[in-house]
Amino acid sequence: MSNMQERRGQVIQGVTGDWEVVVGLEVHAQVASNAKLFSGAPTTFGAGPNENVSLVDAAMPGMLPVINQFCVEQAIRTGLGINAKINLKSVFDRKNYFYPDLPAGYQISQYKDPIVGEGVVTVDLADGQSVDIGIERLHLEQDAGKSTHEGDHSLVDLNRAGVALMEIVSKPDIRSSEEAAAYLQKLRAILRYLGTCDGNMEEGSLRADVNVSVRKSGDPFGTRCEIKNVNSIRFVAAAIDYEARRQVDLIEDGGEVDQETRLFDPNTGKTRTMRSKEDAHDYRYFPDPDLLPLEFDQSVVDEIARNLPELPDQKKARFIEELGLSAYDAGVLVSEKETADFFEEAAAGRDPKIVANWTTGELFAALNKSGQSLSDCNVSAKQLGALIDLIADDTISGRIAKDVFEIMFEKGGNPAEIVEERGLKQVTDTSEIEAIVDQVIANNPDKAAEVKTKPKAIGWFVGQVMQASGGKANPKAVNEILKRKLES
Amino acid sequence: MSNLTDLTMAEARDGLRAKDFSAVDLTKAHLEAIEGAGALNCFVTNTPDLALERAAQSDNRIGSGESGSMEGMPIAVKDLFCTRDVQTTASSHILQGFTPTYESTVSQNLIDDGAIMLGKTNLDEFAMGSSNETSYFEPVVNPWRREGDDTPLVPGGSSGGSSASVAARLCVGATGTDTGGSIRQPAAFTGIVGVKPTYGRCSRWGIVAFASSLDQAGPMTRTVRDAAIMLGSMASYDPKDSTSIDRDVPNYEAELGKDVRGLKIGIPTEYRVDGMDPEIEKLWSSGADWLRDAGAEIVDISLPHTKYALPAYYIIAPAEASSNLARYDGVKYGLRVSESDDDITELYEKTRAEGFGTEVKRRVLIGTYVLSAGYYDAYYIKAQKVRSLIAQDFTNVFDKVDAILTPTTPSAAFGIGDRTDDPISMYLNDVFTVTVNLAGLPGISIPAGLDANGLPLGLQLIGRAFDEQTLFRLGSVVEQAAAFKASPVNWWSAAS
Structure with a gap:
């Protein structure tokens, strides 16, 4: 672990002294694929209830699962993206429990032998430190359907049932809510760069189970609570802050933390008990006899590795070394694939530092102020580039350029036309x-x-x-x- | 035309080719036989209209020279195979009324080759049983009776409706499935041929699952030749079944009559169990003599882990079953038992309590237990290790021999109700057959003689994986030497 010694984790001040927060995340990332993990049914978001359901998804008698090879490749790709060991042989197991949105009465998952083993994700923090968060494993599994309860009856939508998920489990290496948020952000960026998950938390494509415990510095790990299905990065941080404080207060009041599953309520900002350890399911995992062990050659991994896109860390290094950007600017620009793509398009054939300044300065400020995202804002990368060109060739001054940018951002339009229409051309006579x-x-x-x-x-x-x-x-x-x- | 039902599949095929009769004639004759055989309770669902419709189409194909390998053959289909628009129950109350919108790969293969389904045959509920007595739709009665004794006997199980209907000449052949002996044991009890192919030879797609790693479909017929014809149609590589193996289907029928000289046949010491019925033992040595007379070499072999096979089987099969049967929960299809104010757990409990019979519940409980935290290693993992050792036993001996000869069952058919109080004595029926399923190998049961009571007994040949050819070749020798021509005396037409 780099920088572990100097690393300053989150400190919870209690009456008995300072407490350290220990966090591990289990992230469920929906595999970007057209078809489900074991059936040919489509995965399109927003389809009508039960439109994307095959006989296999509905667990009709005699139906059998067949692995979707593309999902396997996506898992390998993701494993390579988090610097992890790819297991050439892995096993699908059945996780048995009864629930109406789980039609077969079991979920096909990977238990003892996951497709991806240990890896590492390097996370940049606001103070310029970077920490390595260990990855324990990544495995493939099916999503369940969705139950809706209305009065005296319940409705089941199986559109999600059988959709491929990657469960990415971190080691308990996270020491603050800030690190957890940064880790999740970084992981999402990697998934988006790889194109293996769209990372859309609103649509449920990315969700996290958060394991939180507290301890006095140097003590062994405390008893953890698992906060299930948190669906935004902000909520993950809030849930950790609340939960760590709750545990410290509980222990200092002479109580004990119960190992249990909890839920985070975004409205109150609190966590509450969902299921105690006594009520935990015995999932009776065993290898799924309908599926042979998943095996592939190293050449498959090598081929995927050869075609891996440039990832955030590599891109950041290139921006620093080849484009001369500061580490900070490079870090900010690569943190979202969309931003990096925008910057690279705008910077093509231009002074990268100036483009970086405009992107992280004027553009980000305007986006923050308006609450817009890059994809729905009026200014395209080409247009920002054209604006910078107008400064470079002395058509307008930097100060005027800021006015032009404001117009572009508010109303849209080509910078050259705006300058022309409004007579903003620089006087060089x-x-x-x-x-x-x-x-x-x-x-x-x-x-x-x-x-x-x-x-x-x-x-x-x-x-x-x-x-x-x-x-x-x-x-x-x-x-x-x-x-x-x-x-x- | 009353003797049309006595024709073997090969004879019926010749008759159709020669236009001695039509597929409709042949189908009608069998439908009439079925109508007169209600006392046997072979069928859960009869499909006479569908059969006649398909028979007419079959005659058209024969007329235009487009006959398939099973053209015009009236067959019965075990009610574990899903059949499009025809009720499929697995002989369970929980699936009563369930009508699939799809056809299993195996039954589709048979349809594609021209076979005509007469109906869906009774079985032990979810194929869990060795006597057909666990069926929700009442036991099947064996067409065979002890001489001078009208005690109703079991037809074996789980493919009891299939075995009885073939033996009683209600169809020329039937599909079965075999998880621990469910084709071979009923074949032996009813004096017919039954083949459990290599695991992966026939697709499991569309067959209601019992124990996925053991289940395999196969043919049940009156002759070895018929079994070869029918397996040739049933077998295929199916991308929809991940455990299906992509290998060409050989011409099994062409194996019949081929020389067996020089083939080595193993006689496993461990199958000579304590208290073995002397009649079975005698039949077994006759079988060895017949093969020796045909030029094969008889070799004593050892399969040292045999005695652990039955306990291992009764851990692995229930474990898989407990999970496979979780889908029958009253939510999606089949039976639902609930009061208006029940919550989901009560719906599950009531539906499964009423929908499953005693034997199914017993196995679901055993399976759930052996997979539970704290017991998994001691039971399931250990059973899997035993399974590997048993497979290794076979691998070792198949270096030295080409096939193995054993009795199919430790006894002839027993009386209905005789063993229902003692599950262990029922499970012992599978003692000679389960090893084959655990090792994924092919096995064939051939009727080889009658016991002192005039009941049929079977011999089993076990082969190397995907070497069904050798089994057909040797099976044909045993069949000819045994010259088994007996058929049950028809008492049921009068009773029906």
Whole structure:
């Protein structure tokens, strides 16, 4: 683990001293695939109830599962993306329990022998530290259907039943809610870069079970509680904060943490008991006799590895080394695939640092302010690039560019057209600028005299001239002319 | 035309080709026989209209020279195979009224080759039983009776309706499934031929699952040749069954009459169990003599882990069954028992309490127990290790021999009700057959003689994986040497 020694975990202050938070995450990521894990039924989101259901999904008598090879490849791809060991032989097991949205009475999952073993995800924190979070395993399993309870009856929708999930289990390496959020963000970015999961938490494509325990520094792990099915990164952090505090208070009041399953209520920000350890199911796992062990050659893994896309860490390194970006900017730009793609498109053939500044500066600020995401904002990468070109070729000044950007962001449109329509073109005609300069000097003789002794005072004149030109004067030309006229 | 039902499949095929009779004639003759055999209780569902419709189509194909390998053959289908638009019950109350929208791969293969389904045969509930007495639809009665004794006997199980209907000449052949002996034991009890093919030879798709790692479909017929013809149709590679094996289906019929000289036949010491019926033992040595006379070499072999097979089987099969039967919960199809104010748990409990019979419940409980936390290693894992050792026993001896000869069952058919109070004595019926399922090998039971009471007894040949050919070749020798021509005296027409 890099930086583990110096690492500052989250500290919960109790009456008996400081407590350390220990967190492990089990992330359920829906595999991006057109068909389900063991049936040919489609996975399209938003279909009518029970439209995406095959005989296999409904567990009709005599129906048998057949593995979807594409989902297997997606799992391998993801395993490689989290630097994990790929197991050339893995086994599908049945996890047995009764529930109406689980038609067969068992879920096909992987228990003892998962397709992916140990790996690691490096997470960047806000203070510039980076920590390695160990991955315990990744396995493939089926999703269940959805039950809806209405008055005296319940409805079952099997559209999700049998959809492929990857369960990605971290080691208990996370020491704060911030790290948990950063880990989840990083994992989601990796999945999106790989194209193995769309990472859409609102649609349930990514959900997390959060294991939380507390201990005094140096003590062995405390008893953990599992908070089930948390469906946003913010809620994960909130659930950890609440749960850690609850456990510390409980222990310090002389109580004991019960190993149990809990639920997080986003409305109250609290967790509550869902199922105690005594009520835990005995899932009676055993190898599914309908499926042979899943085996493939190393060449399959090698082929997938060869075609792996550039991942966030690699991209960040390239942005720093080849494009000369700061580590911070590079980190921010690669954190979402969408952002990185936007930046790279805008930066093509331009000064990357300037494009990075515009992207992380003006664009991010505008997005934050409006609450929009990159995909639904008015400014395209091409348009931002074109705007930067207008600065580079002196068509407009940087200050005017900010106004143009604001218009682009608010109303949309091409920067060149906006500049043209609104007459924002920079004045580069020196005679025109000279006339303004002369006028400003004539109006302020005292200030002009001051420049002789205090050369810095020239800045005041630059401002006056720019203002008089309506911001359109080329600042370089203004500077040169002022220097010539005032310093000689 | 009353003798049309006495024809073997091969004879009926010749008669149809020669246009001695039509497929409709042949089907009608068998439908009449079925009508007169109600006392045997072979069928859960009769499909005479569908049969006649298909027979007419069959005659059209014969007329235009497009006959398939099973063209016009009136067969019965064990009610464990899902059949499109025809009720499929597994002889369980919980599936009563269930009508699939799909056809199992095996029954579809038979349809594609021209076979005509007469109806769905009775079986032990979910194929769990060795006597057909666990059926929700009442036991099947063996057409055979002891000489001078009208005690009703069991037809064996679980494919009891299939075995009885073939023996009673209600069909020319029937499908069975064999998880621990469910084809071979009833075949032996009714004096017919039954083949349990290599695991993966016939698709399991569309067959109601009992124990997935052991279940295998196979033919039940009156002659070895008929079994070869029918297996050729049933077997196929099926991408819809992940345990199906992609291998060409050989011409099994072509094996019949081929030389067996030089083939080595193993006689396993461990099958000579204590207190073995002397008649069975005598038949077994006759079988060895017949094969020796035909030029095969008889070799004593050892399968040392045989004695652990039955206990291992009765852990693995119930374990898988407990999970396979979880889907019958009253939510989606079949029986539902619930009061309006019941919650989901009460619905499950009432439906399964009423829907499953005693033997099924016993096995679901055993299976649930052996998979439970704390017991899994001691039972399930240990049984799997035993299973590997048993398979290894066979691998070792198949270096030295080409096939193995054993009795099919430790006794002839017994009386209905004789063993229902003692599950263990019932389970012992499978003692010679379960090893074959545990090892995934092919086995064939051939009627080889009658006991002192005039009841049929069978001999079993076990082969290497995917070497059904050798079994047909040797089976044909045993069949000819045994010259088993006996058939049950028809008492049931008068009784029906």
